[in-house]
Amino acid sequence: xxxxPAYFPLSGKKVVIAGSGEAAEAKxxxxxxxxxxxxxxxxxPATNPHAYIGARLAFIAxxxxxxxxxxxxxxxxxxxxxxxxxxxxxxxxTTPAVIDRGGVVAAVGTGGASPMLATLLRGDIEARVPExxxxxxxxxxxxxxxxxxxxxxxxxxxxxxREALLSPAAEAAAAGDMDKAARLFLEALAKGPxxxxxxxxxxxxGPADLLTLRAARALAAADVLAPDAAVDADVMAxxxxxxxxxxxxxxxxxxxxALAAEGRRVVRIVTGEPGAEELERLAAAGVTVERAxxxxxx
Numbered sequence: 170x171x172x173x174p175a176y177f178p179l180s181g182k183k184v185v186i187a188g189s190g191e192a193a194e195a196k197x198x199x200x201x202x203x204x205x206x207x208x209x210x211x212x213x214p215a216t217n218p219h220a221y222i223g224a225r226l227a228f229i230a231x232x233x234x235x236x237x238x239x240x241x242x243x244x245x246x247x248x249x250x251x252x253x254x255x256x257x258x259x260x261x262x263t264t265p266a267v268i269d270r271g272g273v274v275a276a277v278g279t280g281g282a283s284p285m286l287a288t289l290l291r292g293d294i295e296a297r298v299p300e301x302x303x304x305x306x307x308x309x310x311x312x313x314x315x316x317x318x319x320x321x322x323x324x325x326x327x328x329x330x331r332e333a334l335l336s337p338a339a340e341a342a343a344a345g346d347m348d349k350a351a352r353l354f355l356e357a358l359a360k361g362p363x364x365x366x367x368x369x370x371x372x373x374x375g376p377a378d379l380l381t382l383r384a385a386r387a388l389a390a391a392d393v394l395a396p397d398a399a400v401d402a403d404v405m406a407x408x409x410x411x412x413x414x415x416x417x418x419x420x421x422x423x424x425x426x427a428l429a430a431e432g433r434r435v436v437r438i439v440t441g442e443p444g445a446e447e448l449e450r451l452a453a454a455g456v457t458v459e460r461a462x463x464x465x466x467x
Contacts, residue, residue, distance in 0.1 A: 176274065177226065188231040189230070190232075215236070218244075224249040227250070228253075241253065250262055270298055271303025272302075305339050316358060320362070332362055362432070367434055367457040368426075369435070370461065373396060380404065392434045394436050394438060399440045430454075
């Protein structure tokens with residue numbers, strides 16, 4: 170990972186756009202409809218450090234090198250992070266191609282190396298993000314604290330949220346009926362998560378592009394990873410980095426069964442076919458076992 174992606178909350182925050190021309194207008198359009206306070210600067214005021222005080226982000230767009238240098242110095246002296254369009258060498262951060270669904274924002278960045286590639290990829294991703302996704306996110310945000318209080322155990326909370334994403338509450342939110350969505354969400358929260366723990370076997374020999382969508386989703390949703398020693402690094406990269414991981418010596422059948430009994434989703438990443446003895450022991454312990462095959466024969 171050459172650059173770390175991060176999201177800056179914009180509500181009530183100051184964003185400065187210095188300079189003029191199409192590049193400056195393009196940056197201004199990024200913030201249309203956002204809760205940020207956008208300040209436009211041109212000419213001498215853009216070279217005054219006081220103009221940038223309190224700014225979280227600053228965009229400086231100009232073909233005048235002297236103006237760029239002075240405005241850049243002024244913005245940084247006030248503590249703002251700076252972006253200069255088409256000049257990655259002068260940037261503290263680069264702007265990605267953005268998919269905006271309100272509460273759901275996705276971004277594709279190339280570190281300034283190829284904005285056209287980022288735009289192309291954005292189009293592919295945008296087609297997969299439904300218009301109602303932002304309303305679903307707003308529903309989850311509204312009840313975030315109540316979910317934490319009702320389900321303090323992280324794995325039970327994740328199980329509930331996974332179920333809620335595919336529930337009638339989420340469907341109602343996506344359709345725009347937020348009152349119905351709220352009622353259904355709270356009813357589901359009162360019942361708690363219905364899902365039981367399980368162990369999912371994923372073939373981790375690689376390459377990662379041979380994994381099925383089912384396997385990729387299992388990796389992304391895992392509460393615990395139990396990989397063999399020689400699992401392909403690209404397969405492991407599909408899992409969340411904060412997922413609990415067991416060393417191979419710890420991933421015996423008894424441990425996996427105990428985790429599943431707690432309601433956790435365990436992904437057992439193997440480098441070959443699952444061992445018959447391991448499957449038998451898990452079955453004998455009453456554990457639900459799934460297998461996520463690769464997309465094509467090896």
